[in-house]
Amino acid sequence: MELTNASIITAMVTPFNEAGEIDFGKLPALVEHLLGTHTEGLILAGTTGESPTLTHDEEIELFNEVIRLVNGRVPIICGVGTNDTRDSVEFVKEIAEMDGIDAGLAVVPYYNKPNQEGLYQHFKMIAEASDLPIILYNVPGRTVASLDVETTLRLAEIDNIIAVKECAGLDALTELIERAPEDFLVYTGEDSLAFSTKALGGQGVISVASHIFGNKIYEMFYSLESGDIKNAASIQRKLLPKMDALFSVPSPAPVKMTLNHLGVSVGDLRLPLVSCTSEEKEKILKILDV
16 A cells, blocks of 8 residues: 555554553554544554564564554554664565565664765665665654755665655755655654645654544645645644643653543553653643643
8 A cells, every 4th residue: 555645644652551561452442543533554663652662573463463453444654673774674574575564664773873874775775675665764863863865865766765754854854845756755753843844745744643633633734735724824833732742751651641541542651761740641631632
């Protein structure tokens, strides 16, 4: 399934039980909640899914179960990137053999801090390991290293590198939208830039806030595409403080807390991440007004 019709992709949380294990029993309600609020694609085992604390076997089991639950209704994108090129290559080869996975999301390598040529070669090797479409994930706030626009544009020339999730700011997004090949999809990974990205001609947002505000983001994008800039801008202004609140403590603690508050049970987090305190919860929920 192609991503060309997917403007709102949710980077899905991973639900856990009280023992800290993946709670597969919680997945059906979570998936249906997201698909029922205009999520048009799912990312599994990304940053929001707490991928650094998931084992290889857990990720494969998670992928298989969500594939079964989604049953082809929206594209499924699986996190494949690590800071070890060889490990990433082997993982992408493995999931490329699985039915129901539409793309892999490969994050900029973290901690080892490669230069631009190292980043290019890393993603090139991942892309050439299989026919699975690859989405680049540039999130310098978490990885320290950052893909320069020129490096992303070089990578965009590789056939099965199809998109970027860009978190380096509006200037980078603007230049990529202007200069990337026409069939290369540019997503923001920052909820607060969803309005700007879409208005500039980008594909949309890979979102955390869509767990809670998917309907509103959809309405905002629909208004933009319909030429109703006034309504779209009004929605953006109202959403912005709510989006900020969802990142006021390390994510995904606020979004997991809010889902639990709304009755979509997803449990707590795995260390070293911790849940919101009672004071943080009260403050966040007041801003969210849910």
